Structures are given as C-alpha cells and as structure tokens.
Amino acid sequence: MLIKKSLIHLKQLEAESIYILREVAAEFCNPVMMYSVGKDSSVMLHLAQKAFAPAKVPFTFLHVDTLWKFAEMIEFRDKRAKELGFDLVVHSNPEGIAMNISPFEHGSKLHTDIMKTQALKQALNNGGYDAIIGGARRDEEKSRAKERIFSFRDKYHRWDPKKQRPELWNIFNTAIEKGESVRVFPISNWTELDVWQYIYLEGIPIPSLYFAKEREVVEYEGTKIMVDDERMPEQLRKTAKTEMVRFRTLGCYPLTGAINSTATTLPEIIREILLSTLSEREGRLIDKDSEGAMERKKIEGYF
Amino acid sequence: MSINNEKISLDIEAYLKEYENKDILRFLTCGSVDDGKSTLIGRLLYDSKMIFDDQLSTAQNESKKYGTTGEKLDMALLVDGLQSEREQGITIDVAYRFFATEKRKFIIADAPGHEQYTRNMVTGASTADVAIILIDARKGILTQTRRHSFIVNLLGIEHVIVAINKMDLVNFSKEVFDEIQASYETLADELGIKNRYYIPLSALEGDNVVNQSDNTPWYAGEPLLELLDAMDISKKETEEKFRFPVQYVNRPNLDFRGFCGTVASGSVKVGDEITVLPSGKTTKVKSIINAGDIKENHKQLTCNEVYAPMAVTITTEDEIDISRGDILVHTKKMPRVSNTLKVMLVWMNETPMQIAKTYDIKRAVSVISGVVEHINYKIDVNTYKREQVKELQLNDIASCKITLTRPIAADKYKENRRTGSFIIVDRVTNNTVGVGMIVDVAARENERKETQTRNYTDAEKALNYYIRENFPEWNCKLI
Numbered sequence: 050m051l052i053k054k055s056l057i058h059l060k061q062l063e064a065e066s067i068y069i070l071r072e073v074a075a076e077f078c079n080p081v082m083m084y085s086v087g088k089d090s091s092v093m094l095h096l097a098q099k100a101f102a103p104a105k106v107p108f109t110f111l112h113v114d115t116l117w118k119f120a121e122m123i124e125f126r127d128k129r130a131k132e133l134g135f136d137l138v139v140h141s142n143p144e145g146i147a148m149n150i151s152p153f154e155h156g157s158k159l160h161t162d163i164m165k166t167q168a169l170k171q172a173l174n175n176g177g178y179d180a181i182i183g184g185a186r187r188d189e190e191k192s193r194a195k196e197r198i199f200s201f202r203d204k205y206h207r208w209d210p211k212k213q214r215p216e217l218w219n220i221f222n223t224a225i226e227k228g229e230s231v232r233v234f235p236i237s238n239w240t241e242l243d244v245w246q247y248i249y250l251e252g253i254p255i256p257s258l259y260f261a262k263e264r265e266v267v268e269y270e271g272t273k274i275m276v277d278d279e280r281m282p283e284q285l286r287k288t289a290k291t292e293m294v295r296f297r298t299l300g301c302y303p304l305t306g307a308i309n310s311t312a313t314t315l316p317e318i319i320r321e322i323l324l325s326t327l328s329e330r331e332g333r334l335i336d337k338d339s340e341g342a343m344e345r346k347k348i349e350g351y352f
Numbered sequence: 353m354s355i356n357n358e359k360i361s362l363d364i365e366a367y368l369k370e371y372e373n374k375d376i377l378r379f380l381t382c383g384s385v386d387d388g389k390s391t392l393i394g395r396l397l398y399d400s401k402m403i404f405d406d407q408l409s410t411a412q413n414e415s416k417k418y419g420t421t422g423e424k425l426d427m428a429l430l431v432d433g434l435q436s437e438r439e440q441g442i443t444i445d446v447a448y449r450f451f452a453t454e455k456r457k458f459i460i461a462d463a464p465g466h467e468q469y470t471r472n473m474v475t476g477a478s479t480a481d482v483a484i485i486l487i488d489a490r491k492g493i494l495t496q497t498r499r500h501s502f503i504v505n506l507l508g509i510e511h512v513i514v515a516i517n518k519m520d521l522v523n524f525s526k527e528v529f530d531e532i533q534a535s536y537e538t539l540a541d542e543l544g545i546k547n548r549y550y551i552p553l554s555a556l557e558g559d560n561v562v563n564q565s566d567n568t569p570w571y572a573g574e575p576l577l578e579l580l581d582a583m584d585i586s587k588k589e590t591e592e593k594f595r596f597p598v599q600y601v602n603r604p605n606l607d608f609r610g611f612c613g614t615v616a617s618g619s620v621k622v623g624d625e626i627t628v629l630p631s632g633k634t635t636k637v638k639s640i641i642n643a644g645d646i647k648e649n650h651k652q653l654t655c656n657e658v659y660a661p662m663a664v665t666i667t668t669e670d671e672i673d674i675s676r677g678d679i680l681v682h683t684k685k686m687p688r689v690s691n692t693l694k695v696m697l698v699w700m701n702e703t704p705m706q707i708a709k710t711y712d713i714k715r716a717v718s719v720i721s722g723v724v725e726h727i728n729y730k731i732d733v734n735t736y737k738r739e740q741v742k743e744l745q746l747n748d749i750a751s752c753k754i755t756l757t758r759p760i761a762a763d764k765y766k767e768n769r770r771t772g773s774f775i776i777v778d779r780v781t782n783n784t785v786g787v788g789m790i791v792d793v794a795a796r797e798n799e800r801k802e803t804q805t806r807n808y809t810d811a812e813k814a815l816n817y818y819i820r821e822n823f824p825e826w827n828c829k830l831i
Contacts, residue, residue, distance in 0.1 A: 055375060055586065056375075056644075056661065056662065057372060057373045057374060057375065058374040058375055058376045058456075058457040059372070060644050060662075061375075061376050061661060062376075063643075063644055063663070064614060064643070064644065064661050064662055064663040065661070067614075067643050067663035068599070068614045068663055071599045071600045071612050071613075071663070072599065072717065074600060075599060075600045075676055075717070098646070099643040099644070099646045099663075100612070100643060100663070101602065101612075102641070102643065102646050102665075103602075103604055103608060103610075103641075104602050104603070104604035105604070187447075187448050187449070187450070188449070188450050191447075194447040194448055194449055194462075195445050195446075195447045210445065211445075213445060214783060214784045215471050215472070215474070215475045215700045215775075215784045215787065216475060216784070217474065217475055217478035217479075217773070217775060217787050218478045218479060218769065218770070218773050219479075219614075219770070220714055220715070220716070220773065220774065220775045222714065222775060222777055222782070222783075222784045224712070224777055224782035225782060226782065237448070238448065238450070238459055240450045240452070240457075242452070243457070246368070246372070249368065250372070251647065252647070316364040316365050316368060317364065319364060319368065320360050320361070320364040320367075323360050324360060324361070
C-alpha cells in the first residue's frame with residue numbers, strides 16, 4: 050500500500066477536464082463540442098475520447114467555418130472526423146457568404162463579427178444546444194481569466210461578467226431554462242505550455258502548420274501572413290517572400306500571424322515557447338482592435 | 353528566473369523528462385482593499401518572467417490611462433481583467449492565473465478584497481491549498497484581515513502565509529514586522545489555523561517576492577516564491593477513506609456497464625468489497641479503467657489500483673442498481689447516511705435565504721431538494737461573535753440545520769472536501785445562492801441495527817415513519 054499516491058500536474062489537469070466533460074454529458078440534453086481544428090481542440094477531442102471510452106463520445110462536434118481558414122485545417126478536420134468517426138457539423142454564415150465578406154476588404158473587426166460571432170450564434174440556434182464546450186484557456190487573455198468553467202449565457206448568448214454564478218470546489222451548477230445555455234471550458238486551467246507538453250506526452254495529432262517549414266509570407270498590418278490561396282489581393286501577394294515560419298495559434302489565415310522559427314519537432318516547439326518573450330496571442334490581430342476587445346466580444350456572444 | 357534557460361537550450365528532451373513530474377499547488381491571495389494583492393500577483397508573474405512583452409506593453413499603455421503608480425508600470429493592470437475593474441482600480445471577481453517553476457505548476461485564485469465581494473473570495477478559497485493574506489505594514493491587522501482569516505479557516509485551508517506588504521513605506525522596520533506577527537499569532541490561535549508563515553515584503557518594489565531582499569537583513573526566511581515552491585501540501589492519502597461519486601453510467605453495449613467518476617478520496621483495488629450508498633447494496637470491484645491510461649485508438653487498458661484524483665471507470669461483479677449520484681465506498685469504511693445535516697452556510701445571493709423554502713442542493717454530482725430548517729446562529733466574521741437571526745443576507749455565514757428529502761452518504765467537510773461540500777441552487781432563478789460545508793451528520797439510518805434489538809409492530813413502524821417524514825427536526829431514529 051505504500052505506492053506514491055500523487056498525480057503529476059498534467060495528469061491532474063487531465064482528470065479535472067475529464068470530470069468536466071462527463072458532467073456535461075450527464076447533465077445536459079444536447080451538448081456540443083466546438084472543434085476549431087487547433088491544438089486546444091485536438092487536446093479536447095483526445096480528452097473526450099478518454100472520458101467516455103470504451104463508448105463513443107456522446108456529443109456532436111461543431112466547426113464554425115469562416116471560409117478563411119487555412120486550407121490545411123479543413124483537410125485535417127475532415128480527416129480526423131473520418132478516422133475517429135465523430136459527428137461533425139460545419140456552419141458558415143450564409144449572409145456573410147452572400148455579402149462576400151473578406152478580412153482583406155472589410156477588416157478584421159467586421160469579418161470576425163459576421164463570420165465568427167454571428168455565425169456561432171446561428172449555429173447554436175440551429176442546433177438548439179444547451180451546453181457548448183469550448184477550448185478557451187484562462188491564460189490566453191485577461192478577461193478569460195475571470196470566466197467560470199461553467200459559464201452561463203442568456204437566450205441571446207450574452208455573457209454578463211458581473212452576474213457570474215459563484216463556482217466552488219468542483220461542483221458545477223448546470224441548471225438553465227429553455228433557450229439559455231452554458232459555455233463549458235474543460236481546459237480552463239491549462240496553459241499553452243501544458244497543452245504542448247500534453248500533446249507531446251500523449252502523441253496527439255495536430256495540423257502541420259504548427260511546425261516550422263518554408264512558407265510564402267507577406268507583411269500585412271505588422272504581422273507575417275501566409276499566402277494560403279488566390280484570394281489574397283494581388284498587390285500583397287506580389288510582395289511574398291519564402292521564410293521559415295510556423296504558427297502558434299490557428300485561425301483565419303489573413304488574421305493569424307506566423308512567427309519565424311526553426312522548430313520542426315514538438316520538443317523544439319516547447320523549447321521555443323519556454324524561451325519566448327511574446328505571448329501566444331501576439332499574432333492574433335483580432336485581439337488588438339481595441340482595449341478590452343475580447344471582453345466586449347464575449348459579452349456579445351463570441352467564444 | 354524560475355525556468356532554467358541553459359538547460360532548455362542545450363537539451364530540451366532531457367529537460368522535459370526531468371521536469372515532467374511537477375505537482376500543482378493552488379493558492380489564494382486575499383487581504384484588505386489596496387493592500388496590493390493584484391500588484392503582488394503582477395509582480396510574481398513579472399519577476400518569474402511569466403508576463404510576455406506584448407502583454408507588458410499593453411499594460412504600460414493602460415498605466416498611463418488608469419495607473420495609480422505615477423510613471424511606473426502599474427502591476428495591478430497586468431491582472432485586473434475586466435473593463436470595470438480597470439476603471440475603478442479594484443478587483444471585483446476572482447480570476448485564475450498560472451505560473452510554473454521547475455518543481456510546480458501554480459494556480460492562483462486572485463480574490464477581491466471588498467466586503468461586498470466576500471462571496472467571490474469564498475469562491476477562490478474553495479479550491480486553494482494555501483492562502484496568502486496580505487497586510488499593509490502601515491495599518492496592521494484590519495477587520496478585513498480577520499474576515500479573510502476566518503473564511504480561509506472555514507474553507508479548510510491549512511497553510512496561511514501572512515505577507516506583510518509595503519515594508520518600503522515603514523523603512524523595512526523589524527519592529528513593525530514583529531508587532532504584526534505577534535498580533536496575528538493571537539488571531540490564528542483563536543481560529544485554530546494550523547500552519548502559518550510570515551514574510552516582510554514590498555510587492556511594488558519586489559522585495560522578498562521572487563528574490564531575497566537586501567532591505568531586510570534581519571529576515572532569515574525565504575522569499576515568497578521559494579516558500580511556495582518548497583511547501584509540503586501532501587495529505588496522508590493512505591489514511592483517507594475511499595469515496596467514489598458515480599458521475600456517469602457508461603453503457604456502450606450489452607457486455608459493458610461501467611461507472612464513471614473521479615476518485616474523491618482514498619484508493620480502490622480490483623477485488624475490493626464495496627458498498628453502494630445510499631442503497632447499501634454490496635458488491636466487488638471487477639475491473640477498473642483509468643481514463644488517463646487510454647491512448648488514442650488503442651485498446652483500453654485496465655489497471656489494478658486507482659486513487660484520488662484519478663478519473664476512472666469501475667465495473668462491478670454483480671449486476672446491481674447503481675446510478676449517477678450514488679457513492680461507492682469500501683464496505684469497512686462507510687460514511688454516515690442521513691437526511692439531516694448540521695452545516696456552515698455562506699449565503700451568496702442578494703435575495704435573503706428563507707427558512708423552510710425548498711432549494712436544490714447539489715453535493716458532488718447529485719441534486720436533492722431540501723430545506724434549511726433552522727439557523728443555529730450567524731457568525732459576525734469581523735468579531736467572530738454569534739448572533740441569533742431569522743434570515744441570511746448576502747455574504748452572511750451561519751450554522752444551520754438542513755433536512756433533505758432523501759438521505760445521502762455524507763462526510764464532514766473537514767474530513768473530506770469533496771463529499772462534505774455542497775451548493776444551494778434556487779429552483780426558480782437557477783442561481784447558485786449559497787454554499788455549505790457539512791459539520792456533522794445526524795446519526796439515523798445507519799443506526800438501524802442498534803435499534804433493532806426488539807421487534808416493532810407495523811403500527812409502531814408506521815408511526816415512526818410518519819414522525820420522521822413530518823417532524824425531521826425531532827431527529828427520530830429509524831426503527
């Protein structure tokens with residue numbers, strides 16, 4: 050009986066997340082997991098499989114496709130869905146498509162509002178989901194650090210930071226009325242480094258965009274944007290240079306800056322993060338359109 | 353710096369191997385308004401290089417607009433995350449922040465100091481292993497210090513670090529420090545706080561936060577970060593009793609019926625005799641799947657023994673009825689099963705608590721309705737005096753008696769945080785309106801055997817049933 054009974058931090062975080070996922074499955078009628086194809090989504094998918102094995106994951110996966118994602122992300126998404134056999138719903142805002150919304154032309158703010166926030170709300174209304182599981186982490190941004198793990202949303206999907214339900218121990222209040230919902234963040238307490246170490250430890254597949262490679266990039270609004278398709282304005286595309294780059298975070302390709310890097314393996318990526326002086330979201334243009342940008346977006350329904 | 357750059361640069365794989373085995377320490381910072389809690393956290397993150405350059409430049413811009421430190425960077429702006437917090441320069445809601453050393457991952461609950469946000473402070477305290485109570489060296493122990501110390505102790509935090517801050521403003525005076533330490537010792541004795549530590553510091557200037565300060569040559573202890581890094585928070589797990597709240601029944605096919613959950617305390621092995629509570633049925637553990645061991649697309653592995661806080665799936669030898677909310681325990685170490693509990697409540701809602709109103713009570717993963725029958729007394733958290741009251745207002749803390757509509761297997765909070773705590777949900781608004789900690793469990797159902805020394809008639813049993821259902825406050829024993 051004298052075995053050392055303690056779990057290393059990654060295993061503690063894993064157990065905590067699995068507990069949260071099982072709680073969602075047990076308490077809600079129609080939960081959905083946001084699958085945005087990035088590293089956090091990959092970790093959540095992995096955790097969900099562990100939580101319910103040997104059964105299949107008992108909820109649907111939802112991808113809000115802004116139609117400006119990196120082509121490789123879409124490929125990776127479809128491949129994973131097929132391999133693992135999970136139910137995947139993909140939604141894009143039809144109004145945005147009709148308006149031909151482009152981040153280059155309409156700017157990041159409008160694009161994000163129409164193709165992400167509004168699209169998300171449409172998808173959630175269409176699906177009638179009562180619990181929406183997301184991969185947001187508290188270390189990403191200051192207003193995220195304030196958010197509960199089970200975060201209540203009214204029927205308009207709004208977050209009221211001053212009226213959050215107290216959340217103690219690991220007891221989660223899941224009571225809601227019809228039309229209301231709860232956003233659930235199972236990896237709230239993970240950091241970027243935890244996510245990477247866990248991916249390394251567990252051998253979780255991720256898109257190769259995270260690994261350094263020679264790619265065509267242009268300078269756009271102070272960041273390096275990868276030339277991912279023909280829709281990039283001709284003028285901009287002409288300035289493209291080949292550089293050794295990778296991505297720390299994945300989103301819409303015109304809004305996600307690449308970083309110069311030589312990290313081609315997971316340990317190298319981890320080394321780079323450990324030694325970096327810049328935050329993960331430094332390459333995200335949408336966080337910077339104004340002070341308190343994330344908080345305001347979240348109040349309006351953004352993830 | 354807390355992370356070894358050289359080792360990382362030279363051999364990352366060796367580094368990862370070496371530092372994979374971190375543990376987690378969760379701590380809470382509390383204290384009076386303007387004692388510098390946010391500044392301390394900002395400093396801790398900044399000095400341990402956890403603030404990135406882009407975040408720093410944002411905070412520098414905001415310092416010009418909202419800063420309270422003149423030309424200097426306002427560290428508090430690195431952590432106060434909500435717009436209204438930055439505008440008012442106060443912390444409203446608890447925020448969780450992280451940093452790591454080579455030994456540990458730290459989760460900080462950054463709790464507000466204002467009395468009106470006491471409930472948010474309780475929230476932060478509920479998951480903490482250690483509390484840092486800040487005291488302004490110029491002011492000494494304040495009402496808020498007493499309140500927070502009380503809550504920290506109520507929530508079962510065994511380690512309290514008293515950080516005597518703003519030492520720079522009292523010329524790093526040893527006398528000031530000693531005086532505050534002596535008066536806090538009296539307070540801590542009164543409350544029964546187990547382990548206490550004292551550090552003189554200046555969060556603003558960084559003295560004794562991450563680095564030892566030259567300004568306090570008389571202080572022989574470690575700086576805050578070193579103390580946190582070395583603190584022993586391990587519990588005597590082997591002595592703990594096995595508790596397993598069943599969270600989810602996993603039934604993918606006819607051949608498999610597993611009970612998913614997180615081991616709340618203790619450990620369990622294949623073959624152990626277990627009892628399902630509250631029903632009291634007994635079976636044996638047939639197999640255990642540790643979710644942490646499952647690799648992608650791999651066959652599930654079974655293991656022989658699991659312990660807290662692992663997330664696992666247990667199968668049993670007998671096909672007995674087990675559902676969500678039941679608790680599996682070792683048959684030899686059973687908790688009391690009762691529907692009458694003596695508890696400490698913290699009321700968390702603007703709408704006062706009403707006696708005899710039916711609320712939903714969620715304990716671990718089960719929801720059972722119940723009523724607060726009686727308020728024994730309310731505690732004035734500033735003076736620790738007991739008062740008689742008829743209702744509880746926002747932030748009130750009181751000893752109460754609760755009766756549930758069904759019995760539950762319950763532990764005392766001080767023996768088991770997981771099975772001894774609960775939240776109270778208003779059935780109309782769905783809000784979490786209060787939280788509670790079990791102080792005592794009325795002996796009832798499990799004393800059945802003792803009372804069964806004679807045979808009761810059906811009429812006696814019916815009368816007994818009637819009294820127990822309608823007058824639970826009489827604490828009538830089950831016959």
